[in-house]
Amino acid sequence: MYTKLWRRYMKVSMVNNFIKEKVSLKDKNSLRIESIARFYAEPRDVDELMEAIYFADKRGIKVLFLGGGSNILFPDSNLDALVVSFSQFRNFMLTYDGVITDAGVKLPFLLKKLSDKGFGGLEFTVGIPATIGGAVRMNLGSMGKEIFDFVQEIFVIEEGIFKRIKKEDIKYGYRKGYTKGIIISVYLKLERMDKIEIKRRIKKVLYKKRKVQPLNMPSAGCVFKNPKIGVSAGRLLDEAGLKGYTVGGAMFSTLHANFIVNKGNATSRDIKELINIGIERVYKKFRVILERELLYAEEILK
Ligand code: EPU
Numbered sequence: 001m002y003t004k005l006w007r008r009y010m011k012v013s014m015v016n017n018f019i020k021e022k023v024s025l026k027d028k029n030s031l032r033i034e035s036i037a038r039f040y041a042e043p044r045d046v047d048e049l050m051e052a053i054y055f056a057d058k059r060g061i062k063v064l065f066l067g068g069g070s071n072i073l074f075p076d077s078n079l080d081a082l083v084v085s086f087s088q089f090r091n092f093m094l095t096y097d098g099v100i101t102d103a104g105v106k107l108p109f110l111l112k113k114l115s116d117k118g119f120g121g122l123e124f125t126v127g128i129p130a131t132i133g134g135a136v137r138m139n140l141g142s143m144g145k146e147i148f149d150f151v152q153e154i155f156v157i158e159e160g161i162f163k164r165i166k167k168e169d170i171k172y173g174y175r176k177g178y179t180k181g182i183i184i185s186v187y188l189k190l191e192r193m194d195k196i197e198i199k200r201r202i203k204k205v206l207y208k209k210r211k212v213q214p215l216n217m218p219s220a221g222c223v224f225k226n227p228k229i230g231v232s233a234g235r236l237l238d239e240a241g242l243k244g245y246t247v248g249g250a251m252f253s254t255l256h257a258n259f260i261v262n263k264g265n266a267t268s269r270d271i272k273e274l275i276n277i278g279i280e281r282v283y284k285k286f287r288v289i290l291e292r293e294l295l296y297a298e299e300i301l302k
Helices: 002-011 046-059 107-116 133-136 195-212 233-237 268-286 296-302
Strands: 019-024 035-042 063-066 078-085 092-094 098-102 151-157 161-166 181-190 219-222 251-252 259-262
Touching: 019 078, 019 233, 019 268, 035 046, 035 107, 046 063, 046 078, 063 296, 078 092, 078 296, 098 107, 098 133, 107 195, 233 268, 259 268
Parallel strands: 035 078, 063 078
Antiparallel strands: 019 035, 092 098, 098 181, 151 161, 151 181, 219 259, 251 259
16 A cells, blocks of 8 residues: 555656645634645545655645644745645544544544544533644643543654554653644544433533633644643733734733634734743743743744
8 A cells, every 4th residue: 555655656646636726724724824825735545645745845835734633823924835634534433432533623523423423532622723633743631631632543654654653652741742844643542421411511611711822712732831820821921911902903812812713814023022921021021931832833844
């Protein structure tokens, strides 16, 4: 199978009608920033994924792999890259103890399917519009849990080679997951649970989050990592007086200061300015350097 893939990769026939030019990314990022990708592709399988990479390689264009777009800041200007979305990688298969899921499957969809089948564990992800691939890349976490509590193995492409990697061979940590290659699918081990109990837990988590997080406004979740376990970046920003602080259309949420929300017409520049103000004010008041959780597209492309 690998040989076949490589053969295709090398001799690829450029039938690439799935690669589009000048595509708006506004509905592909949870902050709803208007940015135009020079090229954009939604490959339907690994062959097309390889074709897309080859297409970019041949032209010297950088590639940005996009999950749910819930932790990324695109530039206001054009994004000089090929953005590869995993939205067509959306199959999943239940096993006796969990699920094997393609990288592009969205967490809210997965959560619904799993709870319907009596698999619990991912309730902490409710309200987060990420894909499972993005979640594994970032080691997404909330409510004291993280995705690596459930990951058993991942299936990836590293330097053109398919690999199956066990959890214990990945150096994951707080908001740091697997970043070396391209995540294709993920095997999660879950708990068999009563369906009603799972739904009750989802409701409980959602109720808690809604009270303290602006889930009904465009945002990218928490902008900064917590500087230490038990020290909330949100609390520091709040105590530095930043709740409700606004630049242009972007604002530190009045519910949770570590969320920057788009009030309707925020630009990437507004958001970056707020971020710098946040870092500055927190440093001034607490001598703590906040580190960003939110990824800037330009930095990923470097
Ligand atoms: N707090 C404030 N003001 C604020 C925000 C928080 O005083 O503006 C206080 C709260 O009242 C609470 C404490 O800070 O006493 C902790 O707040 P919270 O429970 O909201 O937790 P957090 O540490 O601020 C973390 C994660 C969130 C996750 C929540 C809930 C990080 C950077 N943040 O926030 O993750 O949803 O716990 O478990 O690790 C994300 O990563 O995108 C994210 C939102």
